[in-house]
Amino acid sequence: MKFARFATLALAVAALPLAGCSGGDTPTEAAEDANPTGLEVSDARLVLPAVSGNPGAIYMTVTNAGERNVAIRGTSVEGASSAQIHDTVESAGEMVMGEMGQVMVAAGESASFEPGGKHIMAFDLDPSLTAGGTTALTLTIVGGKTMTTDIAVIGAGDDR
Numbered sequence: 001m002k003f004a005r006f007a008t009l010a011l012a013v014a015a016l017p018l019a020g021c022s023g024g025d026t027p028t029e030a031a032e033d034a035n036p037t038g039l040e041v042s043d044a045r046l047v048l049p050a051v052s053g054n055p056g057a058i059y060m061t062v063t064n065a066g067e068r069n070v071a072i073r074g075t076s077v078e079g080a081s082s083a084q085i086h087d088t089v090e091s092a093g094e095m096v097m098g099e100m101g102q103v104m105v106a107a108g109e110s111a112s113f114e115p116g117g118k119h120i121m122a123f124d125l126d127p128s129l130t131a132g133g134t135t136a137l138t139l140t141i142v143g144g145k146t147m148t149t150d151i152a153v154i155g156a157g158d159d160r
């Protein structure tokens, strides 16, 4: 979402005077500023719904490259009115999905979001999201820090 991007930018600008005061702009500090969550997203894709108007699903691998354990508590997707973190569980012999509170990712560990498991559900997709394009995914961790990354948009019939 545009707001999330703006918030990240504002944070980076606000951090500049502090770095100037400390007099040390070490590579480590720069890296932390670039990604305050420590999270890295790979193989991310938004799978468009087969039926227009249905939600899309996002699959990816989230790796915590930082030194602290983090918990993802929220997400937003550019071009979607809202997005939720879902998990798929068996209930009375049926696979059903529901919203997860938080996803813990320990330092150095990864969390998989994949078909049949955890995923992000993106609602009310904008028609501008088409197969072959990209959109921006934002993850918010407990404490409020965010990271935003571009992800691929693929069609419902494409290989997930």
Ligand SMILES: [Cu+2]
Pocket (backbone or CB within 6 Å): 086, 087, 097, 098, 119, 120, 121
């Ligand atoms: Cu779902």
